[in-house]
Amino acid sequence: MIDATHLKPHRTAASLLKKRDVPRRIGRTKGGLNSKLHAVCDGQGRPLIMLLSEGQMSDYRGAALMLKVLPSPKALIADKGYDADWFREALANRDITACIPSRANRKVPIPHDPVLYKHRHKIENMFGKLKDWRRIHTRYDRCAHTLVAGI
Template identity: 70%
Template sequence: MGDLFLLSKRQMARISPYFPLAHGVPRVDDQRVVSGIVYVIHNGLQWKDAPKEYGPHKTLYNRFMRWSRLGVFDRIFAALASKGPQPERIMIDATHLTAHRTAASLLKKGMFPRRIGSTKGGLNSKLHAVCDEVGRPIILLRSEGQMSDHTGARLVLEALPAGSTLIADRGYDSNWFREALADKDITPCIPPTRNRKVPIAYDKVLYRQRHKIENMVAKLKDWRRIATRYDRCAHTFFSAICLAATIAFYLN
């Protein structure tokens, strides 16, 4: 396939156990189709512009949409991210993802939620992420763009691994969050906000490691259909994020 992206047999062996079973007519080659889906998402293409080497573009689109509704890509990411030892340090951050006008167009009432909101930067979605000490994502959550970092932190709180040190910027500095982390036996490394009357000490040397989650977010945004959202439905966009995180951090 020349310079086109193609998953290796080793990579396919790690993710194929999570594929749904084929019923009736045998499914088109999984390696070629999934590789084509990855190529489209990474390069920000329209499905119709996928290289012919991957087969009919409708096959790529239909496979991605069907497996997104089934949560296949979400489960692959969750399964691979959960393997391995418990991290000693975790980091949390959030970033905005611009919604293209095709994603922001109105859907009929009762259809799938969009998770698109309005902020000063226009219409966008927000990605809340938690990564381990080496910068690999372990928890991902998408929301409307106007959702605060604190609300996102509250939603991922129960999934945080206990006994770790959490590094975050001062946007996560609040009494309730520090108390919630203490209840989970998690040590916070969060700079205090400037309006605190009594500043809270934190490990400034350890805090320098926070660049790893920023690097992780930047690497995800290298995928053009992640940096700019084209999908109307929230679950298809989140599937693209999970697939990008899987390929970029767990199958390299």
């Protein structure tokens, strides 16, 4: 399973926007300063890969960065944010079945397995458990980038 969630940095994190040797992965969005946590988890909801990016990065751009280190499962479950032809093709080249619902603006919808898609709640539960930790949820400390390894 693959998904992404927003992390709101603490209000004191504005000083982290300065350019430094180690990027802090905080970007400006409509809602203010934000980071985005992209994650891949196994069938039981345990995280396998995590990527911290700026808040304005789209889901499928984050998936493109994680594609090289993605394990080889039988199927990959994702939400509509990952519905891109190049992403589906990249998964097919690796013999991974894509269980991704089509976006509403797609001319010809691509069918997906709704029974398999019901298991996507496990990655949402994983994000819920991660966000219970204040340090991760609000990026409270100045070393949050060491907690979640970027690629």
